[in-house]
Amino acid sequence: MKKDKAVKIIQAALRKGRKTLSEYEAKQVLAAYDIPVSREVLVKDKARLDAALGKIGFPLVMKGCSADIAHKTEKGLIHVDIRTVTEARKAFRDIMAGLEGFDGGALIQEMIKGRRELVMGLTRDPQFGPCVMFGLGGIFTEILRDVSFRRAPLTLRDAREMMQDIKGRKILDAVRGMEAADADTLAQMLINLGQIGLDFDSVMEIDLNPVILSGAKPVVVDALMVVAG
């Protein structure tokens, strides 16, 4: 783990009086804790777009990325399944316009394919401190609320049990031609997420949603991190 990197990102955001990290920053913090995130490049300058496209490769996803903007979908700041340079350039123009002058850029992101979406998160309970969440992701998170919690620090057994706590636990099995999820990696992600909560009192809430199972491998595709000084 590269905690120093996480410290720098979080402290920089706090110094600026920010309440959230941008998706890009949040994922760098996660990556510093060995939590697998989508490959991505942040582009603020049009001149650097082509290089980023070359690095990530088509098809890809482009998102508006700013700590000041929370609801990207509603503002037309997400463009998925981009397959050509022309499409990418148009998306870039739309995104930069949609940022409405807020500090930010376009996140050029590999498109993670997988039919199974999970959620992970961190909340801070007034009694028990940082607690890690696991459950069904994507649109099902709010609809089904099929989630479980464990208090940090998590043991490996805690992490494995919380995955078995949800009603939809079978989504992790080999179903309908899909591979069984990599439970070791999932468990380690939950443990490390709890560690972020223990290491940083300033990290108040984290949402990783969706965490897509790409084959067996979980990848964090979107991340929200709420901080407080």
Added chain:
Amino acid sequence: MPETRSSNARKPKRRRAAADYERIFHPRAIAILGVSTEDGFGFGAGMFRAISAMGFEGGIYPVNPRGGAFDGREIYRSVEELPDPVDFAVIAVAARHVPAALEACLKKGIAGAEILSSGFSELGTDEGRRLENEISRIADRGICVVGPNCFGIYCPKSGLTLLPGPDLSRETGPVGFVAQSGGISIDFAHAGKWMGVKFSKMVSFGNGADLREAELLHYFADDPETQVVSLYIEGIKDGDAFFRELAKTAAKKPVIVLKGGLSRAGARSVASHTASMGGSREIWSSILKQARAVEVHDTEELAQTTLAFAGLPGRAFRNISIVGGGGAIGVTACDTAESYGIEIPPLSADLRTRIEGMLPRPGSSATNPIDVANPFVAPAILKEVLLAAAADPQIDLQILVSLLFHYKTIARFMGRPIAEVTPFRELATAVRDVVEQTGKPVVAVLSSARRDADSLDVIEMTALARQEYLRCGIPVFDELHDALRAVSHMNDYYEGRIK
């Protein structure tokens, strides 16, 4: 470097020695501060009468600065002038005099005190909080305090009792119970008497200025008199210490927890889905699971689950047989069992044939659940049926559903009282014999559909039947559902959830 965790938890208190607790729960002599000569109905006088009525064998010294006599006993003017060493004190003086009273107990070398008086932090006033802080500070200097604003300690073995319980059971047992609430405590103490839950110690700690959930868990974890710990919690003071002690205790013995006052997080202002879904209800459930405690959701479930853990051997019972007759036990029993992950497997063919031969026909069925066709099958036959069913190696536990209220019809027909025509004594003895011979526990369910005012005789007989079963060591539940739910809690605890 990462930021260091700020710790706002109070620094851990000095650990109480087991010897201190021994003096508190089994005192040789007690002082009761605040026994009033005039009205005789205050908490102090009430506790004096209650402890006397319980038959406490040690010395009881009433104390009041005005002196005089109470119930023919000399009232001492101060703790200092008590003639003998005292182990435990009951403090029932007005709130503003409590710190001085506690200080006097500390000087006298008293190990612990329960403070029944109210008028502290529960008032929400500065004065109340100040007085309570004073109590905490005196306690830190070397006296254990239960309370203030509590009903005190119940210890059947020694005769200590909760306010106002002069007639709680003196039968000691394996259950340690802890609650802030005195009301819940006295209710459970009374319910335990008819349900067959026997306590080692019960502590209602009220405002918890000193001893609280975490420290009491720590004590019960290693208390040889306590085999099962039962807990009613409203709020906790230190989440970290509570979790640690809960997990440590639950690793040694079952801990059953009822958490009161849960709410969803809807009202909290949060930005993430995670925080909005992590309300106190969800977090508490998770914390209890993580610590391997048993979570229950109401006081009945708490009492029933405690009964099962205390009354049955400490293991899982995944496969059971159910025996009964005269009611629709078959289908609903299977439905309920399935929802709790309990199997009611069909008995082996040869056992089925044997059991069929014992039962009246038509109307009986020897598949599991075993329907004995009517509620009047003789205890001797039921015994044979239970013995036969236990011979199936699949079966871990048996449930006998006794619909004894039907004997009312026979009583009416014979013109005799129901308690005389119902063979509950024979039944209880037969069941005890089955348990002894097979080594497989039997649980009795005494459902009664007749609870109206015209059926007081049925209610009385049912109470006597329950007492008889309990005397034979057979746990009794009112409903099959209650029994199955309690057993499923045992299964979860003893199997662990991941092997």
